[in-house]
Amino acid sequence: xxxxxxxxxxxxxxxxxxxxxxxxxxxxxxxxxxxxxxxxxxxxxxxxxxxxxxxxxxxxxxxxxxxxxxxxxxxxxxxxxxxxxxxxxxxxxxxxxxxxxxxxxxxxxxxxxxxxxxxxxxxxxxxxxxxxxxxxxxxxxxxxxxxxxxxxxxxxxxxxxxxxxxxxxxxxxxxxxxxxxxxxxxxxxxxxxxxxxxxxxxxxxxxxxxxxxxxxxxxxxxxxxxxxxxxxxxxxxxxxxxxxxxxxxxxxxxxxxxxxxxxxxxxxxxxxxxxxxxxxxxxxxxxxxxxxxxxxxxxxxxxxxxxxxxxxxxxxxxxxxxxxxx
Amino acid sequence: xxxxxxxxxxxxxxxxxxxxxxxxxxxxxxxxxxxxxxxxxxxxxxxxxxxxxxxxxxxxxxxxxxxxxxxxxxxxxxxxxxxxxxxxxxxxxxxxxxxxxxxxxxxxxxxxxxxxxxxxxxxxxxxxxxxxxxxxxxxxxxxxxxxxxxxxxxxxxxxxxxxxxxxxxxxxxxxxxxxxxxxxxxxxxxxxxxxxxxxxxxxxxxxxxxxxxxxxxxxxxxxxxxxxxxxxxxxxxxxxxxxxxxxxxxxxxxxxxxxxxxxxxxxxxxxxxxxx
Numbered sequence: 001x002x003x004x005x006x007x008x009x010x011x012x013x014x015x016x017x018x019x020x021x022x023x024x025x026x027x028x029x030x031x032x033x034x035x036x037x038x039x040x041x042x043x044x045x046x047x048x049x050x051x052x053x054x055x056x057x058x059x060x061x062x063x064x065x066x067x068x069x070x071x072x073x074x075x076x077x078x079x080x081x082x083x084x085x086x087x088x089x090x091x092x093x094x095x096x097x098x099x100x101x102x103x104x105x106x107x108x109x110x111x112x113x114x115x116x117x118x119x120x121x122x123x124x125x126x127x128x129x130x131x132x133x134x135x136x137x138x139x140x141x142x143x144x145x146x147x148x149x150x151x152x153x154x155x156x157x158x159x160x161x162x163x164x165x166x167x168x169x170x171x172x173x174x175x176x177x178x179x180x181x182x183x184x185x186x187x188x189x190x191x192x193x194x195x196x197x198x199x200x201x202x203x204x205x206x207x208x209x210x211x212x213x214x215x216x217x218x219x220x221x222x223x224x225x226x227x228x229x230x231x232x233x234x235x236x237x238x239x240x241x242x243x244x245x246x247x248x249x250x251x252x253x254x255x256x257x258x259x260x261x262x263x264x265x266x267x268x269x270x271x272x273x274x275x276x277x278x279x280x281x282x283x284x285x286x287x288x289x290x291x292x293x294x295x296x297x298x299x300x301x302x303x304x305x306x307x308x309x310x311x312x313x314x315x316x317x318x319x320x321x322x323x324x325x326x
Numbered sequence: 327x328x329x330x331x332x333x334x335x336x337x338x339x340x341x342x343x344x345x346x347x348x349x350x351x352x353x354x355x356x357x358x359x360x361x362x363x364x365x366x367x368x369x370x371x372x373x374x375x376x377x378x379x380x381x382x383x384x385x386x387x388x389x390x391x392x393x394x395x396x397x398x399x400x401x402x403x404x405x406x407x408x409x410x411x412x413x414x415x416x417x418x419x420x421x422x423x424x425x426x427x428x429x430x431x432x433x434x435x436x437x438x439x440x441x442x443x444x445x446x447x448x449x450x451x452x453x454x455x456x457x458x459x460x461x462x463x464x465x466x467x468x469x470x471x472x473x474x475x476x477x478x479x480x481x482x483x484x485x486x487x488x489x490x491x492x493x494x495x496x497x498x499x500x501x502x503x504x505x506x507x508x509x510x511x512x513x514x515x516x517x518x519x520x521x522x523x524x525x526x527x528x529x530x531x532x533x534x535x536x537x538x539x540x541x542x543x544x545x546x547x548x549x550x551x552x553x554x555x556x557x558x559x560x561x562x563x564x565x566x567x568x569x570x571x572x573x574x575x576x577x578x579x580x581x582x583x584x585x586x587x588x589x590x591x592x593x594x595x596x597x598x599x600x601x602x
Contacts, residue, residue, distance in 0.1 A: 181352075185346075188375050191375065191376065191421050191422070196375075235353075238352075238353050238354070239349065239352035239353060240352075241354060242351075242352040242353050242354045242357060243352045245354065246352075246373065246375075249373065249375070250375035253374060253375050253376075253500075254375060256501055256504075257376075257422050257500050257501060257504045258422055258423075259419075259422050259423055259504060259507065259508065259512075260423065261423050262516075264519065264541075264544075264545050265512075265515060265519075266565060266566070266567060267419070267420050267423065268564070268565045269515055269548075269549075269552070269565070270415060270419070270507065270511055270512075270515065271415055271416050272457075272552050272553075272565075273511045273514055273515055273552070274411070274412060274415040274507075274511055275412060275457040275458065276552075277510075278461065279404075279405070279408050279461035279462060280408075282407070282408035282409075282411040282412060282461070283404040283405070283407040283408040283411070284407075285407075285411045285502075285503070285506045286406075286407030286408055286409075286410040286411035286414075286498075287396070287397055287404075287407045288499075288502055288506075289410075289411070289414070289498045289499045289500075289502035289503045289506070290396045290397060290400065290407065290410070290497065290498060290499075291372075291383050291396065291496075291497050291498065291499055292383050292384035292386075292388065292389035292394070292396050292399060293341075293383050293384070293396075293399065293400050293478075293493055293496075293497040294338075294341060294369055294381070294382045294383050294384055295341065295399075295400065295401065295478065296338060296339055296340060296341040299339060
C-alpha cells in the first residue's frame with residue numbers, strides 16, 4: 001500500500017516508559033503491619049488486579065498523546081471486527097497514522113503483549129489487548145454518565161432478578177446517591193449560575209428514576225444488611241430530592257445577584273468607591289438592606305454556666321467564703 | 327424529640343447554624359414542618375446560596391408593623407448600618423462576581439468536583455480606620471462599632487482582623503446591596519474610566535497628541551485619581567493586579583507624555599497625577 005505523504009515533519013513516537021518496579025504481592029510484607037497480606041481483607045480483595053498494573057502502565061505511557069494514539073489503535077482494531085490482520089489490513093485500519101508512527105505503534109503493541117502474531121491468522125488482538133479495550137470502554141462510559149444512577153439501578157435489578165445477593169449493588173447505588181448530594185453542595189459553593197444549572201439538570205435527570213429505585217427497594221426483603229442499606233437509600237433519595245430544591249432557589253438567587261466585572265474593573269476599585277461615600281449615604285444603603293433579623297434570646301442553663309465559670313475563673317474564686325470563726 | 331423540633335430549637339437558640347450540621351433539613355417533610363413551626367411564632371427560615379449557614383428571621387407579618395424598626399430590632403444605629411454596608415462590599419460582594427470565570431467542561435466536573443472558588447476575605451481594622459475615620463470617628467469608635475456587629479453575628483474574626491459573620495449574608499438583603507452597587511457605584515467608576523480614556527493631552531507639559539488613553543495606562547491614571555492623585559508602586563501593582571515591572575514601563579511613558587510626575591527614589595518613589 002502506498003504510504004500517505006505529508007509535508008509536516010513526523011515527530012518521533014512516544015517510547016514506552018522504563019520498566020516499572022515488578023515487585024508485587026509477594027513483596028508487600030515490608031509495608032504492612034501484619035506479616036501476611038492475606039490478613040488485610042482490603043488487600044486480599046484486590047489481589048487479582050495485580051496483572052492489570054503492567055497493562056495500565058503500558059497504556060498510560062509517558063504522554064497524553066501517546067495514550068490517545070494507543071487507545072485509538074485499540075478502538076480501530078476492535079471496530080474492524082476481524083479476527084486477524086495481515087500487514088496490509090493493519091496499514092489500512094491505521095491509515096490515519098503516518099507510516100513511521102504506525103510502524104512503531106504496532107511494534108510497541110507487540111512488545112507489551114496486546115498484539116500477537118500467528119503465521120496463519122496474522123496479527124491478532126490478544127486477551128490482554130481486549131482486556132485493556134474493555135477497561136477503556138468502561139471508563140469512557142463512566143465519564144459520560146458521571147454519578148448517574150441508571151447503571152447502578154441496572155446492576156441492582158440484575159442482582160434481584162437473578163436471585164443474587166443485592167448488598168454490593170445497593171451499596172454502589174448508595175455511593176452514587178451520596179455523590180449526587182455532594183455534587184449539589186460543591187455546585188452551590190461555586191456561586192456560578194452555569195455550574196448550578198448544569199448540576200440541576202443532571203440531578204433532575206437522575207431523579208426521574210426515583211420511582212424505579214423505590215420499586216426495586218421494595219423488592220429487597222431477605223437480608224437484614226441489604227434491607228438496612230435499602231433504608232439508607234430511601235433517606236438519601238429523599239435528601240437529594242430536598243436538596244435539589246435548595247439548588248433551584250440558588251440558581252434564581254445567583255441569576256439576580258451576579259455582577260460580572262467589566263474589563264479593567266477590580267473589586268478594590270468598587271470597595272474604594274464605596275468607602276468614599278458619605279456616612280449618611282452608606283447608612284441609608286445599610287439600613288435599606290437590613291432584614292428583620294432574629295437575635296436569639298440569652299438562654300442560661302445552670303450546668304453550662306458552671307462549666308464556663310470553672311474554665312474561666314480560678315478555683316479560689318469559686319469556693320464559698322469561709323465563715324469567720326466566732 | 328422529633329427532627330423538626332430539634333432543628334427549630336437549635337435555630338432559635340443559635341440564630342444561625344451551618345447547613346452541614348442540619349442534614350435533616352434536606353428532607354422536604356422535615357423542612358416543611360420546621361417552616362410551619364417557625365411561622366407559628368412569627369419567624370421564617372432564612373437561606374441563601376452565598377452562606378454556609380441557615381438561619382431564622384422575623385416574618386414579614388411581624389416586620390410589617392409600622393412601629394417596627396429593623397435597625398433598632400437588631401440593636402444597631404446609623405453608624406453600624408454604614409459600617410455594615412462597607413463590610414458587605416468588602417467581605418461578601420466578591421462572591422457575586424463569580425460569573426465571569428470560564429465554566430469547566432462536563433468531564434472536568436465529573437473528575438474534579440467544582441472547587442470552592444471563594445476564599446474568605448479579611449478586612450483589617452487598620453484599613454477600615456484609614457478609609458472611614460473621617461466618617462465614623464477614630465480607631466476606638468470603629469473598634470466599638472465592630473465589636474457590636476461581632477456580638478450580633480454580622481461580623482466575626484478576632485482582634486484586628488474582621489471576617490464575615492453568618493448574618494452578613496442572612497441578615498442583609500443581597501439584592502438591595504447589589505442593586506445599590508449597580509445603580510450608584512458602577513456608573514461612577516465607569517464615568518471615571520470614560521473621563522480618563524477621553525482625557526485630552528492638552529495638559530501642562532503633555533505631548534500634543536490627544537489620543538484617548540486605553541488599557542493599562544488608563545487604569546493607572548484612574549487608580550491615581552482615586553487615590554487622591556498620588557500612589558506608590560506597591561499600591562498601584564496591588565490594585566491593578568499587574569507586576570511592577572510592567573507598570574514601571576507604563577508609568578515611564580505616562581511621565582514622558584506629561585500625565586504623571588515622579589518624586590522620591592527607590593522604595594520612597596511615588597507617582598503623582600499632573601494637575602492640568
